[in-house]
Amino acid sequence: MAPGAFKMRDLTEACGVSDQAVRLYERLGLLEPVGRTAKGYRLYDASSVETVRFIKQAQRSGFILEEIKVLLRTDIRDEHACEAMKVLLDRKLRTLTERLVELQGMKDVLHSLRQACEGEPGPLCPAFLKLCVPHCAVSDPKGARPLRRR
Amino acid sequence: MAPGAFKMRDLTEACGVSDQAVRLYERLGLLEPVGRTAKGYRLYDASSVETVRFIKQAQRSGFILEEIKVLLRTDIRDEHACEAMKVLLDRKLRTLTERLVELQGMKDVLHSLRQACEGEPGPLCPAFLKLCVPHCAVSDPKGARPLRRR
DNA sequence: TTAAGGTCTATACTTGGGTATAAACTCAAG
DNA sequence: CTTGAGTTTATACCCAAGTATAGACCTTAA
Numbered sequence: 001m002a003p004g005a006f007k008m009r010d011l012t013e014a015c016g017v018s019d020q021a022v023r024l025y026e027r028l029g030l031l032e033p034v035g036r037t038a039k040g041y042r043l044y045d046a047s048s049v050e051t052v053r054f055i056k057q058a059q060r061s062g063f064i065l066e067e068i069k070v071l072l073r074t075d076i077r078d079e080h081a082c083e084a085m086k087v088l089l090d091r092k093l094r095t096l097t098e099r100l101v102e103l104q105g106m107k108d109v110l111h112s113l114r115q116a117c118e119g120e121p122g123p124l125c126p127a128f129l130k131l132c133v134p135h136c137a138v139s140d141p142k143g144a145r146p147l148r149r150r
Numbered sequence: 151m152a153p154g155a156f157k158m159r160d161l162t163e164a165c166g167v168s169d170q171a172v173r174l175y176e177r178l179g180l181l182e183p184v185g186r187t188a189k190g191y192r193l194y195d196a197s198s199v200e201t202v203r204f205i206k207q208a209q210r211s212g213f214i215l216e217e218i219k220v221l222l223r224t225d226i227r228d229e230h231a232c233e234a235m236k237v238l239l240d241r242k243l244r245t246l247t248e249r250l251v252e253l254q255g256m257k258d259v260l261h262s263l264r265q266a267c268e269g270e271p272g273p274l275c276p277a278f279l280k281l282c283v284p285h286c287a288v289s290d291p292k293g294a295r296p297l298r299r300r
Numbered sequence: 301t302t303a304a305g306g307t308c309t310a311t312a313c314t315t316g317g318g319t320a321t322a323a324a325c326t327c328a329a330g
Numbered sequence: 331c332t333t334g335a336g337t338t339t340a341t342a343c344c345c346a347a348g349t350a351t352a353g354a355c356c357t358t359a360a
Contacts, residue, residue, distance in 0.1 A: 007306080007307080008306080008307065008308095009306065009307085018348080018349075019306090019307080020348070020349065020350085021347080021348065021349090023308095023309095024347075024348065028347095037356095039307090039308090039355080039356060039357090040307085040308065040355090040356090041306085041307060041308080041356080041357095042307085042308090057256070058256075059347090060252055060256070061252070061253060061256035061257075061260075062253070062256075064346065064347085065346075065347070066346090086264065089260055089263060089264045090264065092260060093257065093260050093261065093264065096253055096256065096257045096260065097257065099253060100250065100253055100254065100257065102210055102211065103211060103212070103246055103249060103250055103253070104250065105211075106207070106208075106210070106211030106212075106246065107243065107246045107247065107250065109211075110211075110239055110242060110243050110246065111243065113239060114236065114239045114240065114243065157336080157337080158336080158337065158338095159336065159337085168318080168319075169336095169337080170318070170319065170320085171317080171318065171319090173338090173339095174317075174318065178317095187326095189325080189326060189327090189337090189338090190325090190326095190337085190338065190339095191326080191327095191336085191337060191338080192337085192338090209317090214315095214316065214317090215316075215317075216316090
């Protein structure tokens with residue numbers, strides 16, 4: 001067992017993920033063990049911990065595993081690959097920004113709704129649908145997908 | 151067909167959702183048709199449109215359908231039910247706030263990463279993992295779930 | 301040396317929120 | 331009265347990102 005290398009359990013404890021998740025990342029091509037023991041046990045090192053943490057952080061930020069793979073695999077010497085990453089980053093930055101605006105909007109709505117709840121314990125609350133729906137109507141029909149599917 | 155009532159197609163077009171989704175919401179208890187024609191066609195009205203729009207907006211804000219059901223069903227005369235809604239709102243407000251902070255953080259990271267990408271097309275980029283991972287390490291191990299599951 | 305616990309592979313199942321398809325029935329226009 | 335679009339039910343499938351389980355093998359401490 002190479003110096004500084006450790007087995008599955010240490011990795012999962014360092015990162016707060018399950019061993020199954022780690023093996024899933026491997027199957028999907030996001031994380032390769034640095035080696036195997038003679039008996040076939042996966043070996044990891046500090047860089048593996050970094051990688052898994054990066055995966056989790058990127059996930060929390062709305063990247064899916066397939067996209068994170070692109071992020072992780074981009075070879076800096078490959079002009080073409082780099083370009084793909086830039087595209088991905090730009091796309092994500094855009095949706096991230098939209099998402100932030102949207103969440104902030106809903107936070108405001110929930111906040112005032114919560115306030116209303118706190119007031120008179122009666123006729124204020126039922127207005128909650130009315131309180132929210134106008135906001136929905138204003139924001140253009142994002143969820144709108146092309147219908148007419150038959 | 152009651153005045154002001156309309157059928158599935160009008161509802162889906164007004165809200166930008168599929169008919170299947172609408173029937174799913176019904177199965178899950180979020181949306182009841184206001185009636186049925188003699189032949190069994192579902193009938194909706196303006197309030198149905200409001201409800202579906204509310205569902206979509208709430209979804210975009212991170213509520214899952216099961217939670218939206220609580221929001222929609224809360225009977226204002228029921229002290230107990232109202233309390234449950236307050237709890238739900240508080241919980242959501244908290245996670246929404248956390249989420250906003252997290253996303254803003256990642257937005258900043260992606261932004262500087264994107265900038266770095268744009269600079270020298272060479273030795274700047276490889277630092278990208280290092281650029282991100284410290285940020286991950288700082289934010290406490292949120293994803294940490296209890297392990298030791300066997 | 302044996303028992304507990306770690307790891308391996310492989311397969312199946314879960315959840316959330318849908319979509320796809322089939323087969324039957326209905327409605328409206330030509 | 332036929333044809334095409336709309337609707338109904340029911341069942342199956344999809345994706346993402348895992349979790350659960352089984353059965354085999356390995357490691358370590360008592």
